[in-house]
Amino acid sequence: MSDDLEVRDLHAFYGTAHVLFGVDLTVPAGTTTALLGRNGAGKTTLLRSIANAEVKTSGSVRYGPTDLRALAPHRVARAGVQLVPEDRRIFTRLTVRENLRLATKAATPDRPALSVDRIVDLFPLLGDLIGRAGYALSGGEQQLLAIARAMVGNPSLLLLDEPSEGLAPRIVEQVGEVIRRLQSEFTLTVVLAEQNSHFAVGLADAVCVIDDGRVVFDGSAEAFAAQDAVRERYLQV
Amino acid sequence: MIILATGLTDGMLIFLVASGLTLVLGVMRVVNFSHGGFFMIGAYLAYELLRGHAQPIWVFVLLVIVASAATAVVGLVSERVLFRRLYKLPEVTSLLGTYALLLILEGGAQLIWGQNPVTQAEPSSLVHAFTVAGAQVPRYDILIVAAGVLTAAGLQVLIKRTEFGRQLTAVAEDRFMAGLLGVNVNRVFAATFALGIFLAGLGGALAGPTLSMVPDIAVTFILQAFAVVIIGGFGSIGGSLIAALALGLLNSFLASDAPSLADFSLYILMAAVLIVRPQGLLGSRQLVGEDL
Numbered sequence: 001m002s003d004d005l006e007v008r009d010l011h012a013f014y015g016t017a018h019v020l021f022g023v024d025l026t027v028p029a030g031t032t033t034a035l036l037g038r039n040g041a042g043k044t045t046l047l048r049s050i051a052n053a054e055v056k057t058s059g060s061v062r063y064g065p066t067d068l069r070a071l072a073p074h075r076v077a078r079a080g081v082q083l084v085p086e087d088r089r090i091f092t093r094l095t096v097r098e099n100l101r102l103a104t105k106a107a108t109p110d111r112p113a114l115s116v117d118r119i120v121d122l123f124p125l126l127g128d129l130i131g132r133a134g135y136a137l138s139g140g141e142q143q144l145l146a147i148a149r150a151m152v153g154n155p156s157l158l159l160l161d162e163p164s165e166g167l168a169p170r171i172v173e174q175v176g177e178v179i180r181r182l183q184s185e186f187t188l189t190v191v192l193a194e195q196n197s198h199f200a201v202g203l204a205d206a207v208c209v210i211d212d213g214r215v216v217f218d219g220s221a222e223a224f225a226a227q228d229a230v231r232e233r234y235l236q237v
Numbered sequence: 238m239i240i241l242a243t244g245l246t247d248g249m250l251i252f253l254v255a256s257g258l259t260l261v262l263g264v265m266r267v268v269n270f271s272h273g274g275f276f277m278i279g280a281y282l283a284y285e286l287l288r289g290h291a292q293p294i295w296v297f298v299l300l301v302i303v304a305s306a307a308t309a310v311v312g313l314v315s316e317r318v319l320f321r322r323l324y325k326l327p328e329v330t331s332l333l334g335t336y337a338l339l340l341i342l343e344g345g346a347q348l349i350w351g352q353n354p355v356t357q358a359e360p361s362s363l364v365h366a367f368t369v370a371g372a373q374v375p376r377y378d379i380l381i382v383a384a385g386v387l388t389a390a391g392l393q394v395l396i397k398r399t400e401f402g403r404q405l406t407a408v409a410e411d412r413f414m415a416g417l418l419g420v421n422v423n424r425v426f427a428a429t430f431a432l433g434i435f436l437a438g439l440g441g442a443l444a445g446p447t448l449s450m451v452p453d454i455a456v457t458f459i460l461q462a463f464a465v466v467i468i469g470g471f472g473s474i475g476g477s478l479i480a481a482l483a484l485g486l487l488n489s490f491l492a493s494d495a496p497s498l499a500d501f502s503l504y505i506l507m508a509a510v511l512i513v514r515p516q517g518l519l520g521s522r523q524l525v526g527e528d529l
């Protein structure tokens with residue numbers, strides 16, 4: 001019941017600015033790909049292009065039989081795709097519980113929503129914050145809520161944009177544990193964009209490195225580990 | 238006492254108009270100049286249904302609600318045809334678009350109902366005034382105040398306690414994220430617009446008996462309603478209520494005690510509030526700073 005993500009010859013544009021140039025990427029069902037690249041390489045743009053959100057694209061983005069480029073944002077969500085944006089975008093005027101309940105709209109009869117209880121079981125920290133307003137959360141709490149909120153709709157494809165960004169090392173570790181638990185308890189296909197390659201590669205089966213809107217490395221996590229040249233040239237190590 | 242009653246009644250009518258305006262502005266970020274046009278349509282539709290005659294109060298209330306709902310239907314059609322195209326356009330274009338719709342609504346009303354004033358009678362049981370503390374207060378005022386209180390309470394419950402309210406709040410803050418989470422943003426827009434226009438129609442239908450109806454009433458409350466939206470804070474229903482009542486009362490006090498200043502009450506209140514709180518009474522700074 002789970003599907004491969006296949007991106008072919010993807011170009012992306014913000015107005016007249018051409019940002020991605022013919023990106024190809026395949027993420028087999030149930031696996032995790034770390035998407036690496038330095039500042040401005042195009043990681044966020046690639047994730048947005050996959051979710052067909054706030055960017056113009058050409059080329060093809062297929063998730064199983066579904067052409068994601070043809071779908072409105074809420075239909076992308078109902079196709080089982082969730083993007084957790086880099087700025088988290090918690091609704092500040094809603095409580096933690098309301099943020100979670102809003103996301104049940106992404107569920108469908110064959111992918112029923114996760115209950116708030118189930119979410120609290122997966123993210124115990126949120127249990128104590130359940131009535132708190134979004135604006136009163138710390139950065140780490142917001143990140144956990146953003147991932148939890150994406151899980152409410154029971155997605156099969158999770159696009160995580162720099163979940164470790166701006167968090168203290170101890171919190172980064174917590175976020176990593178949460179992602180690992182989700183990988184083991186759900187059949188999830190994950191694209192994990194990161195500048196923190198150590199964090200991302202530890203969670204991934206495969207690695208894709210982009211630079212200036214082009215794929216410059218694509219291979220298994222083991223192959224990436226052997227590629228000192230790629231790491232030095234395209235990433236801040 | 239009469240000053241208080243008049244002020245409250247005026248304030249409530251302004252609130253009914255302003256609440257729909259602030260909803261549409263807060264959720265869709267569209268400044269809807271045509272809002273007053275829907276106020277006028279509501280007044281005329283109620284007049285058509287009631288035939289201008291005094292009716293038993295329950296008939297009056299029922300038909301006023303039907304007229305408001307019919308106004309909302311006109312609103313929904315214009316959302317589909319016009320507003321949906323405006324959300325993505327620059328503000329200037331969308332201002333012109335809604336202004337054009339105002340002119341169309343006014344022109345349409347002139348074709349149908351003409352330029353000659355028509356009047357709507359009050360419900361038969363509410364024609365007389367009654368006496369409070371030695372002053373004559375029109376009974377009809379009570380109906381308007383009650384409608385305003387019910388509307389304010391209803392909106393509060395709708396926004397804070399229902400799933401639709403949750404979606405509305407989310408879309409108002411971040412439509413992109415709401416969409417990513419599976420919320421059908423276009424549907425929320427359409428429903429919010431219909432609700433906002435229902436309130437404009439309700440304001441018009443209830444104001445009918447207090448007005449001499451000509452198509453120009455489209456602009457009667459709209460200036461004050463805009464002021465109330467600014468004073469109360471964009472998108473804030475509570476802020477609109479407070480600001481509308483304050484404006485109604487100030488109007489009414491100045492009209493009796495300092496008539497020469499009465500025409501300026503709007504500006505006095507607006508200046509006083511905005512100097513202290515540029516984002517309005519209950520507005521959040523954040524919303525004002527955004528791409529409004």
Ligand SMILES: Nc1ncnc2c1ncn2[C@@H]1O[C@H](COP(=O)(O)OP(=O)(O)OP(=O)(O)O)[C@@H](O)[C@H]1O
Nearest residue numbers: 014017019037038039040041042043044045046195
């Ligand atoms: N809204 C926009 N309009 C125009 N150009 C943009 C916009 N957003 C991003 N860009 C440009 O697109 C390129 C790719 O940006 P993107 O945000 O995808 O990079 P990134 O890899 O996510 O970077 P970071 O690590 O800083 O998050 C950059 O050159 C950036 O300046």
Ligand SMILES: [Mg+2]
Nearest residue numbers: 043044045086
């Ligand atoms: Mg980015």
